[in-house]
Amino acid sequence: TSERRSCSMSITSSSTLDSQLTTVWRPLVMSGYPSRTWQHESQPQFWSKFQVWEWLQQVMDIHQIDASSIPLQNFDMDGHQLCSLSYQDFLRAAGSVGPILFHSITELKWSGTSVRPTAPDLSGISTQPAPLVVLRVKRHFAIILSKYKTMCKKSTFTSHHTSPTPPSPSLTQANPRGTHLWEFIRDILLNPERNPGLIKWEDRTEGVFRFLKSEAVAQLWGKKKNNSSMTYEKLSRAMRYYYKREILERVDGRRLVYKFGRNARGWRETEK
DNA sequence: ATCCGCTTTCCTGATT
DNA sequence: GAATCAGGAAAGCGGA
Numbered sequence: 001t002s003e004r005r006s007c008s009m010s011i012t013s014s015s016t017l018d019s020q021l022t023t024v025w026r027p028l029v030m031s032g033y034p035s036r037t038w039q040h041e042s043q044p045q046f047w048s049k050f051q052v053w054e055w056l057q058q059v060m061d062i063h064q065i066d067a068s069s070i071p072l073q074n075f076d077m078d079g080h081q082l083c084s085l086s087y088q089d090f091l092r093a094a095g096s097v098g099p100i101l102f103h104s105i106t107e108l109k110w111s112g113t114s115v116r117p118t119a120p121d122l123s124g125i126s127t128q129p130a131p132l133v134v135l136r137v138k139r140h141f142a143i144i145l146s147k148y149k150t151m152c153k154k155s156t157f158t159s160h161h162t163s164p165t166p167p168s169p170s171l172t173q174a175n176p177r178g179t180h181l182w183e184f185i186r187d188i189l190l191n192p193e194r195n196p197g198l199i200k201w202e203d204r205t206e207g208v209f210r211f212l213k214s215e216a217v218a219q220l221w222g223k224k225k226n227n228s229s230m231t232y233e234k235l236s237r238a239m240r241y242y243y244k245r246e247i248l249e250r251v252d253g254r255r256l257v258y259k260f261g262r263n264a265r266g267w268r269e270t271e272k
Numbered sequence: 273a274t275c276c277g278c279t280t281t282c283c284t285g286a287t288t
Numbered sequence: 289g290a291a292t293c294a295g296g297a298a299a300g301c302g303g304a
Contacts, residue, residue: 180278214292227280233292238279240294255288255292 044108047079059104060097066179066187070094083109181238182247184221185209186260186267207260207267214256 047055056075060066074093075082082105090098179187188195189209198217202208211217214232222230239258242248246261260267 225279230280234280234282236293237281237295241279253288 044079044105045083047082049076049078052077052079052082055104055108056101059101063097063100065097065100066191069187069191070097179224181221181235182242182260182264183266184224185217185239185258186264188217188220189267202257203259204269207264208251209258209260210254211256211258 044052044055052075053072056072060070070093085093085102085105087098087102090102092098094101185199188199189201198213198220199209199211202210211232214236218230218232218235221235222228239248242261243250246263248264249259249261251257251259265271
């Protein structure tokens with residue numbers, strides 16, 4: 001019936017990141033891309049603040065961690081500073097996400113020198129149009145991060161999760177299919193500062209909540225899934241499928257009200 | 273290449 | 289009448 005929307009997002013799911021990329025890297029591009037930078041690209045020690053920031057975004061993306069769950073300002077530093085942080089520093093800066101970040105940066109520090117873009121042709125780069133260079137940079141990051149992603153699958157670094165901050169269960173089981181709807185809803189509920197009256201708890205301890213702006217939530221969900229035609233009608237159908245799986249429980253007679261079920265994790269104030 | 277889980281889309285009918 | 293709820297049916301999509 002309807003034309004299916006396109007198409008794959010490559011390395012970043014965030015359009016703001018894209019715009020950041022093109023704007024922030026423009027000065028570099030204008031003056032040509034120094035070859036030194038290519039070597040340093042894969043070595044975290046030489047990352048700029050922005051590259052650190054991008055690494056952060058990518059790792060969070062890979063592990064399906066909401067960026068709001070850590071104070072990003074704690075990582076307002078360049079690669080050199082980042083690499084000098086201890087495990088404890090990461091714990092302090094990012095709580096339960098700390099170990100993941102620490103693991104990532106450790107791997108990248110060690111493998112950085114072996115990750116090379118396949119003989120990049122640098123000779124004509126200064127004459128190439130800016131977008132191409134930006135694409136190369138992005139692709140290179142994709143290589144680094146995909147390598148890291150592969151390492152994540154093999155390794156079992158989730159064992160040392162002490163949890164000073166409320167842990168999201170999706171942290172420990174890197175969710176291969178991206179954030180699920182119920183997790184998206186939960187995370188809105190759990191981030192009041194980022195929840196401008198969209199959904200509200202009706203009974204915090206029982207896990208009962210109510211949509212205040214149903215269509216706005218649907219739009220937000222659609223944004224996350226790159227689907228501008230999402231509606232509450234469709235979102236709610238997906239919500240109803242959760243009843244069978246006991247991720248949600250039915251709340252009779254109350255419109256726009258749902259309740260977390262036995263299989264929903266990570267919403268309680270104190271998780272058992 | 274195929275299967276599976278999780279939606280997304282659409283729909284008919286009921287309820288608020 | 290509009291919004292929401294209930295699910296069946298089928299299709300889409302990304303990952304394993």
